[in-house]
Amino acid sequence: MTKRRVFYISDGTGITAETIGHSVLTQFGGVEFETTRLPFVDSMDKAREAAERVRKEGEESGLRPIVVNTVIDPEMSLLISDSGALMLDVFAPFIAPLELELGTKRQPRVGQAHGLVNFQEYESRINATNYALSHDDGIDPNFNDSEVILVGVSRSGKTPTCLYLALQFGIRAGNYPLTPDDLEQGELPQKLLAHRQRLFALTIDPIRLRQVREIRKPGSRYATLDQCRYEVAEAEKLFKRERLPVLSTTHTSIEEIASKVLQALGIQRHLF
Amino acid sequence: MTKRRVFYISDGTGITAETIGHSVLTQFGGVEFETTRLPFVDSMDKAREAAERVRKEGEESGLRPIVVNTVIDPEMSLLISDSGALMLDVFAPFIAPLELELGTKRQPRVGQAHGLVNFQEYESRINATNYALSHDDGIDPNFNDSEVILVGVSRSGKTPTCLYLALQFGIRAGNYPLTPDDLEQGELPQKLLAHRQRLFALTIDPIRLRQVREIRKPGSRYATLDQCRYEVAEAEKLFKRERLPVLSTTHTSIEEIASKVLQALGIQRHLF
Numbered sequence: 001m002t003k004r005r006v007f008y009i010s011d012g013t014g015i016t017a018e019t020i021g022h023s024v025l026t027q028f029g030g031v032e033f034e035t036t037r038l039p040f041v042d043s044m045d046k047a048r049e050a051a052e053r054v055r056k057e058g059e060e061s062g063l064r065p066i067v068v069n070t071v072i073d074p075e076m077s078l079l080i081s082d083s084g085a086l087m088l089d090v091f092a093p094f095i096a097p098l099e100l101e102l103g104t105k106r107q108p109r110v111g112q113a114h115g116l117v118n119f120q121e122y123e124s125r126i127n128a129t130n131y132a133l134s135h136d137d138g139i140d141p142n143f144n145d146s147e148v149i150l151v152g153v154s155r156s157g158k159t160p161t162c163l164y165l166a167l168q169f170g171i172r173a174g175n176y177p178l179t180p181d182d183l184e185q186g187e188l189p190q191k192l193l194a195h196r197q198r199l200f201a202l203t204i205d206p207i208r209l210r211q212v213r214e215i216r217k218p219g220s221r222y223a224t225l226d227q228c229r230y231e232v233a234e235a236e237k238l239f240k241r242e243r244l245p246v247l248s249t250t251h252t253s254i255e256e257i258a259s260k261v262l263q264a265l266g267i268q269r270h271l272f
Numbered sequence: 273m274t275k276r277r278v279f280y281i282s283d284g285t286g287i288t289a290e291t292i293g294h295s296v297l298t299q300f301g302g303v304e305f306e307t308t309r310l311p312f313v314d315s316m317d318k319a320r321e322a323a324e325r326v327r328k329e330g331e332e333s334g335l336r337p338i339v340v341n342t343v344i345d346p347e348m349s350l351l352i353s354d355s356g357a358l359m360l361d362v363f364a365p366f367i368a369p370l371e372l373e374l375g376t377k378r379q380p381r382v383g384q385a386h387g388l389v390n391f392q393e394y395e396s397r398i399n400a401t402n403y404a405l406s407h408d409d410g411i412d413p414n415f416n417d418s419e420v421i422l423v424g425v426s427r428s429g430k431t432p433t434c435l436y437l438a439l440q441f442g443i444r445a446g447n448y449p450l451t452p453d454d455l456e457q458g459e460l461p462q463k464l465l466a467h468r469q470r471l472f473a474l475t476i477d478p479i480r481l482r483q484v485r486e487i488r489k490p491g492s493r494y495a496t497l498d499q500c501r502y503e504v505a506e507a508e509k510l511f512k513r514e515r516l517p518v519l520s521t522t523h524t525s526i527e528e529i530a531s532k533v534l535q536a537l538g539i540q541r542h543l544f
Binding site: 004019035037086107122125157255271 | 276284285286287288290291292294295296297299300301302303307308309311312336338342344358360362363365366367369370373374376378379380394397398399401405429431432435436439484487525526527528530531532535540542543544
């Protein structure tokens with residue numbers, strides 16, 4: 001089956017175009033798409049070049065391409081639409097109603113959304129990333145400055161979630177891996193209980209955990225199904241006893257885990 | 273000035289709604305917005321609750337709220353529009369033209385875009401994140417499996433970029449901090465030159481670098497302006513001599529750095 005060509009064209013990174021394009025296209029389950037991101041199309045020459053490429057690939061594939069466009073400049077957008085593609089302009093439908101509602105005209109500036117970097121924002125992301133790295137895996141068990149502390153057995157998804165919270169939201173997230181000692185004693189360490197309202201527990205299906213650990217340490221006792229079952233069962237008992245909010249990461253994307261953590265702990269934060 | 277209330281309402285994480293909403297609203301420079309994300313609105317009850325909240329906050333602020341909506345279910349969306357807010361429906365404008373173009377109806381499934389996790393995708397992100405962590409800051413200088421290797425002086429932005437590439441694109445990115453020895457010798461280590469086509473250099477304004485280092489190690493020689501100037505000048509000479517692609521991170525967001533790295537190295541990868 002010929003795949004339908006899709007181009008995400010943007011005057012910035014193309015992340016907005018790809019995010020919404022992906023969301024829309026996944027609603028058409030039966031169709032196969034081949035997607036290409038064309039970022040930093042921020043001049044008439046680059047717009048012409050992009051249009052040329054779209055036209056050419058459309059002709060080669062024999063199917064009209066689809067363009068998801070976030071280029072703000074109307075002249076550049078017009079050039080791109082010359083490619084003959086189906087143009088889906090992400091911003092266009094919202095401009096008129098917003099101008100009417102807000103009683104002001106938009107001031108389009110190329111690449112504005114991700115372009116002009118606010119130093120404070122940048123710094124909060126970098127600092128949060130450093131925080132996550134230095135409070136990963138129990139390295140520094142001082143969680144006084146943590147906004148979020150993830151608890152769970154080794155390889156339950158704590159580290160990527162902490163890094164995602166840091167990079168996307170600037171949130172200082174630490175994590176604490178439950179040790180066999182913790183599990184045997186059946187209680188959380190005192191230093192964690194002092195921050196109870198910031199704790200969030202992650203769990204995972206033992207069969208999935210075994211797969212993940214097996215890649216990490218092939219043939220180890222740590223990666224056996226028995227060990228994974230034991231740790232997960234004990235950890236879940238502990239979470240229940242301590243009444244911690246719990247989420248299984250087995251069928252959950254990093255975005256979803258992060259969003260659910262923020263929701264459960266009542267943290268409102270902007271996405272960068 | 274009263275801020276205009278904006279709600280990002282979604283049946284999933286709300287990331288798509290917030291991404292596009294932010295991009296659109298930043299085009300209205302003079303207006304102040306107060307934004308709230310309402311994720312996981314995936315039932316009639318939750319839709320009713322969300323509408324209630326929007327209506328209430330609108331009444332309190334005395335200004336009509338704006339809703340950026342990515343809830344796919346038409347009945348739930350209708351309930352939300354009962355709130356009296358200006359509804360900006362992210363998907364609606366694209367559905368009819370796409371159905372026509374593709375000759376098929378969409379099959380809306382709640383939370384689909386980020387909901388059903390593809391294990392392979394998840395694994396590639398987790399593996400790439402582990403890779404970035406184990407190839408950060410010259411810990412493991414074996415870059416054979418790296419798709420990207422970032423080079424630059426300490427605190428030029430390598431680590432957050434590698435982690436972002438891993439989490440958002442599943443790319444295995446390593447980084448190598450240029451040591452005073454490298455700078456004095458004026459050449460890249462042999463182990464890097466073997467991967468020349470995957471190298472990308474980051475630089476930074478020395479004044480900015482001093483600020484970043486000063487936070488990290490206050491009062492150190494490492495953080496003096498002289499030292500920062502010297503290292504950046506030598507590093508830039510080296511990049512030029514070796515003809516590496518270079519980007520200054522001083523006024524560049526992490527998204528932009530990542531996109532430009534991918535573009536320069538010719539890597540096409542999907543955003544997760």
